[in-house]
Amino acid sequence: MHELAIAQALAELAEGEAVRLGATSVLHLRVKVGALRQIEPEMLKDAFDMARAGRLAHSDLEVSLTLPIVRCLHCGAEERLDTFDTRCRACGSTDADVSGGDELELTSMEFESDASPAPGPLDPSGGAGLADRRRDERAAGAQADPSAAGDPGYGIAH
Numbered sequence: 001m002h003e004l005a006i007a008q009a010l011a012e013l014a015e016g017e018a019v020r021l022g023a024t025s026v027l028h029l030r031v032k033v034g035a036l037r038q039i040e041p042e043m044l045k046d047a048f049d050m051a052r053a054g055r056l057a058h059s060d061l062e063v064s065l066t067l068p069i070v071r072c073l074h075c076g077a078e079e080r081l082d083t084f085d086t087r088c089r090a091c092g093s094t095d096a097d098v099s100g101g102d103e104l105e106l107t108s109m110e111f112e113s114d115a116s117p118a119p120g121p122l123d124p125s126g127g128a129g130l131a132d133r134r135r136d137e138r139a140a141g142a143q144a145d146p147s148a149a150g151d152p153g154y155g156i157a158h
């Protein structure tokens with residue numbers, strides 16, 4: 001099962017991040033998955049429920065799909081692709097570059113640690129108290145795909 005392999009890879013990646021950040025228990029994970037990976041977010045969540053363990057035993061997963069971007073080499077039009085038709089909608093040319101859409105990325109985690117037992121949910125409009133934590137979490141926005149640009153330390157075999 002495709003989703004299970006990816007869920008296990010994500011669980012491993014998140015566990016590594018949890019250790020690095022000193023988390024004792026991860027509450028919530030957000031991941032970005034490219035639409036080209038053809039993953040059902042609901043199936044990935046179910047698979048994650050089976051794969052999670054250790055620090056992730058009580059975490060839930062939030063999946064957002066990202067669509068690839070098509071750039072027309074003929075007229076330069078750019079748009080997010082929501083079909084598998086890579087023809088340019090502006091001029092009809094099939095001469096197009098497709099980029100993105102194959103991401104597999106851990107974008108943020110909410111967690112408990114010994115230092116701060118119960119951090120609240122991450123609120124983008126939140127107060128200054130969250131600023132440091134947000135910086136940490138951005139640093140944890142690990143690239144899970146060795147083919148994507150990013151820290152090669154986070155590669156996942158799949």
Ligand SMILES: [Zn+2]
Pocket residue numbers: 072073074075076077088089090091092093
């Ligand atoms: Zn075009």
